[in-house]
Amino acid sequence: MENEPTKAVDNRNPDGTFGPGNNANPAGRPKGKTLKEYQAEKFRTMSDQEKEKWLKEHKISGELQWKMGEGNPKNDVEVSGGLTIGEVLDEIEHE
Numbered sequence: 001m002e003n004e005p006t007k008a009v010d011n012r013n014p015d016g017t018f019g020p021g022n023n024a025n026p027a028g029r030p031k032g033k034t035l036k037e038y039q040a041e042k043f044r045t046m047s048d049q050e051k052e053k054w055l056k057e058h059k060i061s062g063e064l065q066w067k068m069g070e071g072n073p074k075n076d077v078e079v080s081g082g083l084t085i086g087e088v089l090d091e092i093e094h095e
Contacts, residue, residue, distance in 0.1 A: 013019050033041070043051065055065060067073075 018024060043054075046054065060068070
């Protein structure tokens, strides 16, 4: 029994983080670059002309270019109220 790994659910701190001896991801994050890091580095090393050519060839819209550079706009909006499928269909029919 001493050699049995600690179960993650049995080894949580009060704040929900994993405690010592957790075996949820024993190897940790894989070594090397993530795809995001790889692409960001590749794009950073391009000349301005190469970047423009790549954006044009891949038909990247201005909006997507902005998101690539600045990140997505805040979208954690709370919505309250209710809507039924019937109300949605009525609205669609009247458009």
